[in-house]
Amino acid sequence: xxxxxxxxxxxxxxxxxxxVIDGKWKVSLLWELEQRPRRFxxxxxxxxxxxxxxxxAQLRELETxxxxxxxxxxxxxxxxxxxxxxLGQDLNAALEPLGEWGTKHLLPDSxxxxxxxxxxxxxxxxxxxCP
Amino acid sequence: xxxxxxxxxxxxxxxxxxxVIDGKWKVSLLWELEQRPRRFxxxxxxxxxxxxxxxxAQLRELETxxxxxxxxxxxxxxxxxxxxxxLGQDLNAALEPLGEWGTKHLLPDSxxxxxxxxxxxxxxxxxxxCP
DNA sequence: GTGGGTGGTTACCCCAAGGTGAGCGAGCAG
DNA sequence: CTGCTCGCTCACCTTGGGGTAACCACCCAC
Numbered sequence: 518x519x520x521x522x523x524x525x526x527x528x529x530x531x532x533x534x535x536x537v538i539d540g541k542w543k544v545s546l547l548w549e550l551e552q553r554p555r556r557f558x559x560x561x562x563x564x565x566x567x568x569x570x571x572x573x574a575q576l577r578e579l580e581t582x583x584x585x586x587x588x589x590x591x592x593x594x595x596x597x598x599x600x601x602x603x604l605g606q607d608l609n610a611a612l613e614p615l616g617e618w619g620t621k622h623l624l625p626d627s628x629x630x631x632x633x634x635x636x637x638x639x640x641x642x643x644x645x646x647c648p
Numbered sequence: 649x650x651x652x653x654x655x656x657x658x659x660x661x662x663x664x665x666x667x668v669i670d671g672k673w674k675v676s677l678l679w680e681l682e683q684r685p686r687r688f689x690x691x692x693x694x695x696x697x698x699x700x701x702x703x704x705a706q707l708r709e710l711e712t713x714x715x716x717x718x719x720x721x722x723x724x725x726x727x728x729x730x731x732x733x734x735l736g737q738d739l740n741a742a743l744e745p746l747g748e749w750g751t752k753h754l755l756p757d758s759x760x761x762x763x764x765x766x767x768x769x770x771x772x773x774x775x776x777x778c779p
Numbered sequence: 780g781t782g783g784g785t786g787g788t789t790a791c792c793c794c795a796a797g798g799t800g801a802g803c804g805a806g807c808a809g
Numbered sequence: 810c811t812g813c814t815c816g817c818t819c820a821c822c823t824t825g826g827g828g829t830a831a832c833c834a835c836c837c838a839c
Contacts (some may be wrong), residue, residue: 540793556785556786557785557786557787558784558785558786568791569787569788570788573786573787589786592785593785594784594785594786595785595786595787596785596786597785597786597787631784647807
C-alpha cells in the first residue's frame with residue numbers, strides 16, 4: 518500500500534475502502550477486470566508500465582481482500598484467470614461516482630461525448646485500458 | 649502524493665480523482681471540513697497523528713486542486729480557516745458510495761445502526777473525527 | 780538447440796512521502 | 810523576563826512501495 522496503514526481504517530468506511538484500493542495499479546486492475554476475466558499476461562499487456570512483481574503482489578492483495586477471484590487451470594501452458602468477485606463488482610460500482618467526478622472536473626477536455634463515463638470510449642477497438 | 653503520479657491521470661477520471669485524494673490524510677481532512685470550516689490547529693487536533701508539516705502540505709495540495717478554500721484573517725493571534733469549495737463538496741459526495749461500501753463490507757462490526765453512513769455516529773458528543 | 784510463451788519468485792536498489800524537531804514573529808498572561 | 814499560542818517553514822532522517830533484472834519449470838515450434 519502506498520500509504521502505510523491508513524489512519525482509522527478499522528472504524529471508518531472511507532479509510533477502509535481507500536486502504537483496499539491503495540496501490541499504484543489497483544484501480545487500473547479493477548477496471549480491466551470489470552470488462553471480463555483476465556489472465557496474468559493479459560493484464561500485464563493491458564496495464565502498461567506495471568512490473569510483473571508488483572502486478573502479482575497487487576493481485577494477491579486484492580485476492581486476500583476478497584475483491585478478485587483467482588482460478589488456476591492445470592493445463593500444460595499454465596493458465597490463471599483473475600475475475601471480480603461480487604464484492605469487487607460492488608466496489609467498482611462504488612467507484613463510479615468518483616470516476617464521474619474526475620472526468621467532469623479534472624480532465625483537460627477530451628472524449629466528452631463518449632461512452633458511459635468510465636474511461637474507455639464505447640467505440641474502443643483494440644485499445645481497452647483505462648489509465 | 650503517496651503514489652507517484654498515478655498512471656493515466658490525464659485521461660482517466662478515476663485515476664485523476666485518486667491522484668487528488670492521494671495522501672495519507674486527505675480523506676480525513678475532507679471529512680472534517682465537510683462538517684464546517686476549520687482552523688489549522690483545530691484540524692491538527694481533530695486528525696490525530698498528522699504532523700504539522702504534512703497537514704500544511706496536504707491542505708496546500710487540496711487548495712491548489714481547488715478542493716478547499718483558505719481564508720486568512722489578519723488578526724493578532726493569526727487565524728486561518730479552511731473550508732470546502734463547491735468542487736470539494738462534490739468530491740465528498742462522490743466519495744460517499746465508497747464509504748458506504750467500506751462500512752458495509754469491510755468494517756468488523758460496529759455502529760451499524762448509527763448515523764447517515766459516513767463515520768461519525770450521529771450521537772457524537774465531543775468526538776468528531778472519522779478515522 | 781534455440782527461441783518463445785506460460786505464471787510466477789527472489790534479490791537488490793531507489794526515491795519520495797511522511798515523521799521529527801527546531802525556529803519564527805507578534806502579542807498577551809504571569 | 811519568561812513562557813505560551815498560532816500558523817506555519819526549514820532541515821534532516823526513516824520507511825517501504827515500487828522498479829529492475831535474473832531465474833525457474835514446463836512445453837511447443839522452428
